[in-house]
Amino acid sequence: MDDKKFSWLKLDNAAKIYPAAKNRGWTALFRFTADFYREVDPDCLKIALDRTIKRFPWLALRIRKGVFWHYFEHMDGAPDMQSDVANPCVRMKFSENNHFLFRVRYYDMHIAVEIFHSLTDGGGGLSFFKTLVAEYLTLREGLVIPRDDDVLDCDDEPHPDEYEDSFLRLNTDATRSSMEGYAYRVQATEEENDFVHITTGTLPADKVSLIAKSYGVSVTEFITALLIHSIHKQQARLKKRKQFKPVKICVPVNLRKLFPTKTKRNFATYVNPGINPKYGEYSLREICKAVKGFMMLEVDDKKLRAKFSSNVKVEKNILLRLCPLILKIPIMKLSFRVLGDKQTSSCFSNLGLANLPSPMAEAVKHIDFILGPLQLNRLVASCLTHQNELRIHFTRTLKESEIERNFFCSLVEMGLPVTLESNQLRKKG
């Protein structure tokens, strides 16, 4: 292809761990879906995908093994489109996907894109998805959709700034350890038959915002606090106080909002707000206060820069760089297993407002962001707001729905109308 500016790319700092950590049953994935008012036309979608992928060449990649590191190799074309399935975000076998690291699926009136986390994060993925949907709606509905830095114009050339490794450019000498103690793990029976439960709760965004304000916190902080509260309810039921462990939630932070960058590749880090219930009983208001205080201290450009800089420093270590990949992979796999998810009880990612341009917003009924289950924490939550609809998705590969029930029932008790949908009807056996 003529418009690509590279034939291969190094993995960015955040991307390096995922190829090593993935296994036969798990790949770090996240998913976007858009529901329309008409049935999806696969031909239009195919043309839209072909146009969009040329604007996002840093997604048309396959992963290869070098002597010392994995690297991305550019591929022409786009992945074959697939019919959607009942169990989204189930592991991705790259060889079954023409070696592409993302897949495009459709069913009835929605299209979905599932992306391997090494390629990009939620922010970069949303930009790709919105551009794909804009292209599709232009073809299918004849809409004229204004383009900006988020919904890109597919007639423009890709710019190197859009696929730079911002971790490398913006890191400093000051470093900060991200080591923490282990957190409580949700207790439930593992689902056996590859089924991934998705439970979606739809709430009026303005009312959620008002409730959050009444607790003196933002919507993200409120949902995080409520999730901590819901998980701790289970711990309090199952354990004695002296056995209590901290309940912490991994909350990704989009660094694009804090640093000057145009990158669409990974550029996010995380913070882990939580409580230690060993100190005593926490009410929801107290948890909100703890989460807010933590976020105020931690979501700070200098601290976050120091945090990702320590990872970059490790990556730059000459001894580590000289270590052959064949040795690096088991070490990284083991490190991820021992340290990866154990510091938090779950993960909650809020991408905020979908911010679709005007004619596109009306043509899209729902737009969803769903996190795939983590390797150890098999229950995670995510949300995205569109047209005053805040849709919270719980993804779990656990049989019991205790945590979601605690969560949504608390919202109902606060007087918020919760509308639920799930994929449970599709579960067999």
Added chain:
Amino acid sequence: MAYCVNCGVKMTPPEKVCPLCGLEAYNPREPLSDAKSRYPEQMERTSVVNRRFVASIISLLLIVTTGICLLLNLLLVKDSPWSVFVIGSLALFFVAALLPILMHKPHPLFCLTLDTAAISLFLLMIVVFITPGNWRWYLILALPITIAAGGFASLMVFLSRFSYFRPILRLVAYSLMLIGIYLLGLEMLLHAYIGTPWAPFWSWIPFAACVMTALFFLFLNRSRKWQEEITKKIFI
């Protein structure tokens, strides 16, 4: 739309039961809707190998091999009881490698006890068929070494259940100390078998190495700074 009377949430058609509590959704004014689900019926299956199935097949092959060897030994090559060793080895392999896969949630202590018993029986078989009547090496050397190894491994598995031994560094440190003690004991048994008085010689070297490494791990377990430094170096 129906509400769940238990959870108070509204359910989008075609939900038939509450996704939170499993209670049936029923609205007498609105019979259950036939609306199409957002999710298709088709499930994606991961091609993860069914380990129990593979273990069953291998077990079956072992039984066939055992039968063939036994028949050959009884009917054709009758000069020595060679098939006993083939059958013993296969049985040992079955107990150590296949049985834990075939069992539903095997208890590690139970598996270790079985392994120890299987190895002891295998060694007993050697005494009976190769050196009949020579029980000394079995009773003084082979059996105590096997039981001690199984016992020490079981002890570590048992201790790892206590929260004190949860930190991996502490568990590794105590395991190393046990290995050191085991080696001292091994030399003692060798002396007893040869008939010389027990004076530890070579076993001091691995014992000292194990203890030093164990102390280093215990120090590392206490020192958060060093731990972080090392973890940082090995992470990515």
